[in-house]
Amino acid sequence: MRKTGRLSVNLEKCTGxxxxxxxxxxxxxxLYAPKVSRVRLVQNEEKGFDCPIACKLCxxxxxxxxxxxxxxxxxxxxxxxxxxxxxxxxxxxCVEYCPIGAISIHPExxxxxxxxxxxGEPLCQKVCPTHAIEFHNRGGGS
Amino acid sequence: MYGYAGKVLRVDLSREQASVExxxxxxxxxxxxxxxYAAKVLYEETSKGFDPLGNDSLxxxxxxxxxxxxxxxxxxxxxxxxxxxTGGFAHSTVGGHFGPELKFAGYDxxxxxxxxxxxxxxxxxxxxxxxxxAKDLWGKNTFETELKIRKESxxxxxxxASIGKAGESLCAIANVTVDFYRSxxxxxxxxxxxxxxLKAMAIKGARRGIEVPDIxxxxxxxxxxxRKLQIPGWTLPxxxxxxxLLTANSQKVLPTRNFQRTSFEEIEKIGxxxxxxxxxxxxxxxxxxxxxxxxxSVVEEGPYKSQAEGPEFETLYxxxxxxxxxxxxxxxxxNMLSDMHGLDTMSLGVTISFAMECYERGxxxxxxxxxxxxxxxxxxxxxxxxDRIADKxxxxxxxxxxxxKAAERIGKNSSAYAMHVKGMELPxxxxxxxxxxxxxxxxxxxxxxxxxxxxxxxxxxxxxxxFETQGKGAxxxxxxxxxxxxxxxxxxxxxxxxxxxxxxGYTETIRLVTGRPVDSAEVATIGERIFNIExxxxxxxxxxxxxxxxxxxxxxxxxxxxxxxxxxxxxDEMLDDYYVNRGYDKQGRPxxxxxxQLGLEYAVKDLEAD
Numbered sequence: 007m008r009k010t011g012r013l014s015v016n017l018e019k020c021t022g023x024x025x026x027x028x029x030x031x032x033x034x035x036x037l038y039a040p041k042v043s044r045v046r047l048v049q050n051e052e053k054g055f056d057c058p059i060a061c062k063l064c065x066x067x068x069x070x071x072x073x074x075x076x077x078x079x080x081x082x083x084x085x086x087x088x089x090x091x092x093x094x095x096x097x098x099x100c101v102e103y104c105p106i107g108a109i110s111i112h113p114e115x116x117x118x119x120x121x122x123x124x125x126g127e128p129l130c131q132k133v134c135p136t137h138a139i140e141f142h143n144r145g146g147g148s
Numbered sequence: 149m150y151g152y153a154g155k156v157l158r159v160d161l162s163r164e165q166a167s168v169e170x171x172x173x174x175x176x177x178x179x180x181x182x183x184x185y186a187a188k189v190l191y192e193e194t195s196k197g198f199d200p201l202g203n204d205s206l207x208x209x210x211x212x213x214x215x216x217x218x219x220x221x222x223x224x225x226x227x228x229x230x231x232x233x234t235g236g237f238a239h240s241t242v243g244g245h246f247g248p249e250l251k252f253a254g255y256d257x258x259x260x261x262x263x264x265x266x267x268x269x270x271x272x273x274x275x276x277x278x279x280x281x282a283k284d285l286w287g288k289n290t291f292e293t294e295l296k297i298r299k300e301s302x303x304x305x306x307x308x309a310s311i312g313k314a315g316e317s318l319c320a321i322a323n324v325t326v327d328f329y330r331s332x333x334x335x336x337x338x339x340x341x342x343x344x345x346l347k348a349m350a351i352k353g354a355r356r357g358i359e360v361p362d363i364x365x366x367x368x369x370x371x372x373x374x375r376k377l378q379i380p381g382w383t384l385p386x387x388x389x390x391x392x393l394l395t396a397n398s399q400k401v402l403p404t405r406n407f408q409r410t411s412f413e414e415i416e417k418i419g420x421x422x423x424x425x426x427x428x429x430x431x432x433x434x435x436x437x438x439x440x441x442x443x444x445s446v447v448e449e450g451p452y453k454s455q456a457e458g459p460e461f462e463t464l465y466x467x468x469x470x471x472x473x474x475x476x477x478x479x480x481x482x483n484m485l486s487d488m489h490g491l492d493t494m495s496l497g498v499t500i501s502f503a504m505e506c507y508e509r510g511x512x513x514x515x516x517x518x519x520x521x522x523x524x525x526x527x528x529x530x531x532x533x534x535d536r537i538a539d540k541x542x543x544x545x546x547x548x549x550x551x552x553k554a555a556e557r558i559g560k561n562s563s564a565y566a567m568h569v570k571g572m573e574l575p576x577x578x579x580x581x582x583x584x585x586x587x588x589x590x591x592x593x594x595x596x597x598x599x600x601x602x603x604x605x606x607x608x609x610x611x612x613x614x615f616e617t618q619g620k621g622a623x624x625x626x627x628x629x630x631x632x633x634x635x636x637x638x639x640x641x642x643x644x645x646x647x648x649x650x651x652x653g654y655t656e657t658i659r660l661v662t663g664r665p666v667d668s669a670e671v672a673t674i675g676e677r678i679f680n681i682e683x684x685x686x687x688x689x690x691x692x693x694x695x696x697x698x699x700x701x702x703x704x705x706x707x708x709x710x711x712x713x714x715x716x717x718x719x720d721e722m723l724d725d726y727y728v729n730r731g732y733d734k735q736g737r738p739x740x741x742x743x744x745q746l747g748l749e750y751a752v753k754d755l756e757a758d
Contacts, residue, residue, distance in 0.1 A: 021440040023433035024245075028218050032363050038217050039357025041252060050304075051244075051328050052291060054430050054444035054455070113355050135374075135438035136431065 010084055011141045012063045013045070013121070013128060019138035022049055022056035026130035026139060030121075033129055042112060044121035045130045045139075058130070058139060060121040061087060061108045069100035069109050069120075078118065086122045094118050150361050151213030151661040152176060153256045157277055159270060161344050162203065162262030166270075166277040171256050177664065178747060181212030181256060182638035183239045184678035186228035189259060190237070191681050191751070196688045200230040200336075201318060201343035203263055209250070209349075210257035212638040213661045216248035216358045216435075218370050220377065221640035223247055223435035230685075231335040231594065233320040233495070233550050234571040236695075237685040238335030238594045241635055242309075243434035244327035249307040252353025260346065269297065269310075269348040274355055282347040286316065289488040290325035297350045310348035311338045312490035313538040318342050320549035321495035321537075321573075325487050329442075329457035330434075334572065335594055336550075338490045361663040369660050374438055376646040384642060385431070387420035388441040389461035394419060395608060396465075400710040401581040403574065404469045405524055406501040407567055407699075410578050410707050414474035418464050427480055432457050439642060445480055451528075452477035454484040459493075465576030466497025471504060472524030482527075482534055489538035496537065498573035499551045500530055503543075505565045506558060516558075518542040567699050570595035570691065579702055579717050581709025582607045584620035586717035587726055590696045591624060593682040599641055601627040605649070615711045617718050621725030629675030636678060637661075651675070677746045680738055684751040693736040696723060 024047050027040035035042055045060040063085040070078045070087060077093035078100060080086070087109070096116035100109050109120040121128075123141075131139045152171055159166045172185075179185045186208035198204040207229050214222040225247035231238035250258070253274050260270075267282035285293050294308040307327065314322035315338030322338025323331045332338075341347075360366050383391025393415065396402040400410040416422060423445070432442030446455045452475075459467075459479050467473060467482045486493045500522070506512040507522045514521060518536070520529045520543065536544025547554045551573050555566040567574045572595025579586030588601035598604055603624055607614035612623065633654060634641055647653035651671035659665050666674075686695070697703075698717055706714030727734065731742035740752050 018430060021431050021433035021437075021442070023437050023440065024435050025218070025438065028436055029367075031357065032218060032367060035357060036363055037357035037359045038363075039252065039355075040248075041354055042357070052295070052455075054432065054446075054457075056432075135433075136440065 011123070011126075011143050012085075013060045013123070013131060014140050014142055015057055016138045016140060017055075017057055019136040020056040020058060021136055021138070022047060022051075023135065025133055025135060026058050029129050029133045033124075042119065044119060046107070046110075048107075059106055059108050060130070062106060068103040068105065072099045072103040074099060084123060084126060087120050088122070089118045089120065091117060149173060149176070150359055150663040151217070152181070153251045153254050153356065153358070155255050157255045157258045157272070159258060159260045159277070159279070160262045161260065161264040161268065161279070161346060164264065164268075164279050166279060176213075178674065179678055180633065180636035180658075180674055181215075182210050182224070182226040182636035183228060183241070183632060184636035184674065186210040186226055186257065187237070187239070187678055187681050187685070190228050190230070191685050194230070198230065200232040200235070200340060205230055205261075205340055205343070207260040207337065207340055207344070208257065209260075211247040211251050212636050214637040214639050214657070216251040217360065217661060218367060218436055219639060219657060219661060220370065220373050220439070220643045220646060221434065221437045223437065224638035224640060225250065226635055226638050227324065227332045227337050229335070229337055229340050231571070232318070232339045233336040234595045236570055236593065236595070236689055236691050237682040238337070239635060239682075240323070240332040240334050240337055241638060242324075242326045242330050242332045243437070243640060244330040245435045246307045246309055246326045246351065247638065248435045249351045249353045251358055252356050253351055254353065254356045258349070260344065263343065264345040267345045267347050269346065269350060271297075271301070271350050273352045285347045287313070289313065290490050291328055291488055293348050294328060297348060301350065301352070303352055306350045306352050308348055308350045310490070311341045312488055314338055314489045314491045314548070315342035317538065317540045317548070319491065319537065319540065320553065321492045321499065322490050323492045325490050329487055331487070331492070333492045334494065334597070336492075360661055362660070366660040369656060373643070373646040377438060377643060379645060383420070384441045385439055387424060388443045390420040390423050390459070390464055392461045393464060396577060399581060399608060400708060401578040402469055403465060403576055403578050405472045406470060406498070406505040406565060407574070407578060407701055408505070410581065410709050412469035412474075415469070417474040418468045418476050418479065422476060423459070426476060434640070437640065437643075441642060447477045447480055450477070452481040454481040456480055456484040456487060459483045462576050463493040463497070466494045467500070467530065470497050470501040470576070471530060473527050473530065474525060475527040478527035478531060482531060485531065485534045489534070491534070491538060494575060495550050495573040496534065498567050499547045499554055500533060502551045502554060502562075502565055502567065503547060506562050509565075511558060511560045511562050516543065564700055567701065568596055569698060570695050572596045574699070577604050578707065578709060579698065580707045580715045581711065582614050583617050583717060583722065584612065584614070584623050586698060586702060586719060587620050587624045587722040588628065590698050590719055590723070591726060592628065593679065593686055600631055602631060602641060602644070603627055615715065617721040620722050621729045624726055625729045626672075628679055629672055631675075632678040633671055633675040636674070673746065677748060680743065680746055681748060681751065683738065684743075684748065684754055687737060688754045693734070696736055
């Protein structure tokens with residue numbers, strides 16, 4: 007029954023190792039390319055700050071609202087954002103409207119790419135060596 | 149090519165030109181990558197006697213096939229050059245995120261030659277490689293440099309390797325700082341960069357990924373390695389490298405007051421529990437590393453206000469016990485200053501402790517030292533001195549090129565207290581209580597180095613008798629070769645437990661990353677080949693048996709190192725045995741046949757020239 011959760015991060019535990027990004031890219035892209043991972047590490051090494059960012063499943067996703075071709079929709083149960091490849095024109099409006107930088111335009115495919123929570127079993131959460139990435143029921147609790 | 153980016157960037161600073169060439173696939177097969185591939189480039193593209201700070205010197209940055217992949221600690225980059233500190237071969241490796249970024253930009257490595265007539269930095273964004281003006285960066289510390297480049301590039305994800313004042317003023321103990329708190333630490337690479345007027349290299353790799361033959365199989369293999377890294381009671385994730393302090397101290401091999409003592413009476417004040425309690429804010433890890441030995445530490449306020457990833461074991465030894473300094477906050481501040489100025493904390497601490505012993509013995513007085521009171525443990529004087537060393541100011545200039553040069557400058561037989569091998573300052577394990585480690589120090593190509601062999605692991609764990617010399621020749625050889633393989637993959641020595649301590653442990657990883665099946669004999673041969681091309685570089689420079697030695701203190705002054713009676717290093721008992729195991733003659737030269745067996749025919753001419 008972990009189909010409707012969302013990812014959150016324990017900042018004190020994240021070491022900045024990027025294993026979440028590496029595993030995400032290897033699973034999604036078939037190669038090691040953290041820059042196209044759906045979860046992205048935001049880092050300030052000088053201050054020792056690390057935070058992986060992934061889609062937070064907004065109640066009213068601005069990316070979906072902004073999409074001019076209706077390529078983005080929200081999954082009715084999991085609330086994750088779905089990209090309809092046939093409709094996406096790679097305009098990047100979704101990137102501009104996402105307040106936390108969780109959606110990107112894939113550099114080769116030129117289409118929106120966003121975390122889909124691995125359909126309810128997020129791999130990044132499983133592989134995190136310090137359990138800094140948590141998967142909670144949407145709206146809190148676990 | 150699976151595991152590799154397939155390209156090498158060539159930069160000629162004299163001509164201000166950058167070009168791209170294909171990775172030499174044959175060399176990648178024979179030397180793997182990293183330290184090995186770079187050693188081959190350095191050997192083949194330079195000739196005897198060139199000035200490490202001159203026009204003909206090379207800086208070879210090389211990642212390996214594991215860099216950028218999910219392989220635990222697949223984050224390292226090797227930097228190979230002729231050392232201004234030793235005059236011989238030097239390699240230095242760094243973790244963090246620099247290496248993966250370089251590969252994601254599409255390059256396995258960068259070869260820098262020539263010298264620029266004005267300060268420049270290298271700016272790389274995928275295919276774009278530009279030599280940019282660094283007039284406004286020159287004189288800035290490494291933190292300011294990194295921040296300024298990121299700001300000007302409008303990109304906080306740029307990875308930067310830079311030099312501080314120490315590199316600019318050509319200190320032979322200057323290093324190259326990466327990701328603020330990590331370093332190409334040993335051998336003086338910072339001075340080589342400084343001599344080229346190369347302030348920094350900034351890299352953004354936005355597009356490319358690294359391909360392996362079967363990514364699922366490699367993922368599975370990595371899960372198995374992770375499992376093996378779940379070591380009960382392992383102090384490395386908990387305390388980082390300072391966990392070793394208590395072991396070294398209780399085994400009486402922790403160098404104290406410039407190796408006059410083997411344990412530190414104030415160890416609790418700089419020990420791992422104290423560090424965790426007083427300084428550490430958060431665990432930090434390099435790219436793809438599940439071990440997180442990095443400890444982000446902060447002194448919030450007061451005269452020692454500072455922050456750094458550390459202090460590491462070697463820094464605590466060199467700037468702590470070796471200088472008789474138990475002021476932990478001052479050690480962190482010294483650590484941060486070293487990162488900002490770009491100084492190797494190990495060489496720095498040992499050089500300062502040498503000056504302290506000279507002062508204690510009356511070979512130096514306060515007047516010689518610009519009024520500084522270098523009594524043991526005077527932390528404030530140390531901090532002042534660090535700034536002066538980076539600037540080569542006054543007495544700082546006497547120490548700025550390491551302990552061998554400092555002893556030459558001071559004279560008065562002070563070289564008796566200069567703790568170095570081949571000019572490189574000692575790491576934090578007294579070899580009088582670790583015989584094989586002493587042999588490793590004496591014979592490692594870059595000078596006094598523990599991580600080029602890690603004989604101390606079987607010796608400290610009791611797997612072999614640390615006071616015996618028997619069998620240490622074979623052990624040192626085997627582990628030197630194996631560590632050359634790790635430095636060429638390039639992965640961190642701290643995960644070697646997951647692979648086991650033999651060549652066999654690396655065959656599966658190499659196959660899964662490169663697609664090339666290798667057996668343990670081939671892995672061992674790759675390591676031996678790498679070691680020997682470096683050895684041939686040193687022999688070409690005239691460094692042979694006479695340089696395979698230790699400071700007089702270790703050979704003549706017995707110390708209480710936990711044995712039934714005080715010990716010296718019995719190097720003579722081990723060196724010939726070591727040469728026999730290496731297939732060397734009595735002068736420490738490989739035979740022609742050995743070189744040919746290793747596929748190093750092209751090096752034979754340098755044997756004959758000697």
